[in-house]
Amino acid sequence: MDTAWLSADEEQAWRAFRRLLIALPARIGRDLARDSGLSAADYEVLSTLSEKPDRRWPLRELAAKMEWSRSRLSHHAARMQVRGLIDKEPDPQDARGCLLRLTDDGFGVLERAAPHHVVSVRSRFLEHVSADELAMLRELSTRIADLPD
Amino acid sequence: MDTAWLSADEEQAWRAFRRLLIALPARIGRDLARDSGLSAADYEVLSTLSEKPDRRWPLRELAAKMEWSRSRLSHHAARMQVRGLIDKEPDPQDARGCLLRLTDDGFGVLERAAPHHVVSVRSRFLEHVSADELAMLRELSTRIADLPD
DNA sequence: ATAGGGTCGATGACATGTCATCGAATAGCC
DNA sequence: GGCTATTCGATGACATGTCATCGACCCTAT
Numbered sequence: 001m002d003t004a005w006l007s008a009d010e011e012q013a014w015r016a017f018r019r020l021l022i023a024l025p026a027r028i029g030r031d032l033a034r035d036s037g038l039s040a041a042d043y044e045v046l047s048t049l050s051e052k053p054d055r056r057w058p059l060r061e062l063a064a065k066m067e068w069s070r071s072r073l074s075h076h077a078a079r080m081q082v083r084g085l086i087d088k089e090p091d092p093q094d095a096r097g098c099l100l101r102l103t104d105d106g107f108g109v110l111e112r113a114a115p116h117h118v119v120s121v122r123s124r125f126l127e128h129v130s131a132d133e134l135a136m137l138r139e140l141s142t143r144i145a146d147l148p149d
Numbered sequence: 150m151d152t153a154w155l156s157a158d159e160e161q162a163w164r165a166f167r168r169l170l171i172a173l174p175a176r177i178g179r180d181l182a183r184d185s186g187l188s189a190a191d192y193e194v195l196s197t198l199s200e201k202p203d204r205r206w207p208l209r210e211l212a213a214k215m216e217w218s219r220s221r222l223s224h225h226a227a228r229m230q231v232r233g234l235i236d237k238e239p240d241p242q243d244a245r246g247c248l249l250r251l252t253d254d255g256f257g258v259l260e261r262a263a264p265h266h267v268v269s270v271r272s273r274f275l276e277h278v279s280a281d282e283l284a285m286l287r288e289l290s291t292r293i294a295d296l297p298d
Numbered sequence: 299a300t301a302g303g304g305t306c307g308a309t310g311a312c313a314t315g316t317c318a319t320c321g322a323a324t325a326g327c328c
Numbered sequence: 329g330g331c332t333a334t335t336c337g338a339t340g341a342c343a344t345g346t347c348a349t350c351g352a353c354c355c356t357a358t
Contacts, residue, residue, distance in 0.1 A: 003271060004264055010275055013287035020290035021174055022216070027298060041314080059337065067171070072315060074337055079313085088337095096323045096336035115153055122152060126159055128293050133285065138162035140286070141169040144277050149176060190344080208307065221345060223307055228343085237307095245306035245353045 024125060031120035036113035041076055043117065046085060046102060046110040055102035058091055062100055073100075085109060173274060180269035185262035190225055192266065195234060195251060195259040204251035207240055211249055222249075234258060 006014060029040040038046070048066055049055055057065075063073040077100055080086045085106035091097035102110070129137065155163065178189040187195070193215055198204055206214075212222040226249055229235045234255035240246035251259070278286065 003268070005267060006270070006275075009280075009283070009287075013283045013290075014270060014275070016287045016290040016294065019216075019294045021170055023294045025170055039314085060335085067168075069316075070335095070337065071317075071339090074339085075314075078338085091336090094324075094336075098337065118153060118155060121155070121163060124296065125293060126155075126163070128296065129289060131158075133289055134158065134162045136282065136285065137289070138165045140278060140282055141162075141165040144274060145165065145168045145172045147273065147277065188344085209305085218346075219305095219307065220309090220347075223309085224345075227308085240306090243306075243354075247307065 027124050028117075028120050031124070032113065032117055035116035035120070036109065038109070038113055042080060042085070043110075043113060045073075045076065045080060045100075046106055047114075049086065049100060049102040050107060050110055055107065056089070056099045058094075058097050059088075059100055060097060080106075176273050177266075177269050180273070181262065181266055184265035184269070185258065187258070187262055191229060191234065192259075192262060194222075194225065194229060194249075195255055196263075198235065198249060198251040199256060199259055204256065205238070205248045207243070207246050208237075208249055209246055229255075 025040065032038050032040060032043055036043075044066055045062070048062060049057055059073055059077065060070060062068075063070045066073070068076075077086060077088065081088060084103060086100050087103055089099045089101055091099050126134070174189065181187050181189060181192055185192075194211070197211060197215060198206055208222055208226065209219060211217075212219045215222070217225075226235060226237065230237060233252060235249050235251055238248045238250055240248050275283070
């Protein structure tokens with residue numbers, strides 16, 4: 001096989017998949033903004049913070065967990081703090097660091113957003129994928145995302 | 150089934166797939182920037198323009214084909230024009246519009262970029278997907294991307 | 299022919315992400 | 329203890345995308 005080019009099959013599959021890579025996040029992101037006034041990034045920060053019992057997470061760890069740069073999270077957290085969704089506390093373990101905390105307002109926004117978001121993910125994606133396809137997609141996604149950068 | 154929530158299977162599949170949605174374009178985009186000094190957006194504009202025999206497209210049609218807003222393409226084309234990759238001509242069919250034309254420089258950049266890009270798409274994606282999986286992925290991607298917005 | 303509504307690309311304001319860099323604090327080594 | 333390299337979050341400059349809006353132009357109905 002000539003690896004310098006794509007076969008017709010590969011080309012068409014890659015095109016179709018690339019279209020999905022762009023369209024699906026865009027649609028779900030628009031739903032989120034319309035229903036809840038949140039960006040996909042906002043939602044990810046809120047929902048990840050809510051996973052901790054005390055709704056607090058060191059910025060550095062949260063960035064690592066979400067695979068964001070610290071810079072990105074620092075900028076984004078500053079904007080979310082202005083909106084009252086989260087706030088910052090000094091990290092008692094490390095005076096360089098800070099803890100991001102989900103505010104009660106932020107938690108309320110997340111709780112109201114979640115059901116709409118689930119509907120969106122279902123109607124735009126899950127409903128159109130069989131159980132077998134979903135299992136395959138999960139395995140394939142993990143396999144490829146786990147490749148070294 | 151309670152459609153207000155995701156089952157554990159759905160949740161895990163969606164998480165894994167979402168990771169792929171973010172990681173794969175990021176990796177291929179970084180390869181492109183490193184190898185050829187192009188963004189994914191640049192590459193898409195150049196390669197779509199190169200599909201026409203005369204390497205020209207009305208801005209509006211190109212935007213529609215790529216599923217970009219006219220505003221986005223107008224901004225992006227202005228930046229690419231400064232770099233000499235494309236230029237603009239008045240549209241003889243419609244004095245409101247303009248044609249985007251791939252310059253010789255732009256075509257050369259694309260020709261040198263393409264082989265590296267193919268290697269990137271192969272090594273980051275195609276090599277790790279079987280023919281059956283690829284066929285299923287193509288069908289599934291088309292099915293979902295074709296849903297109404 | 300011309301009036302009115304729609305479409306064209308350009309533009310400015312703004313949101314968001316990257317990258318390089320900073321000062322402060324930490325951790326490792328002697 | 330005291331250097332030194334590293335890591336922390338913050339920040340400014342910049343690239344890129346969205347949205348609302350603009351003037352110019354097209355098209356249709358009268």
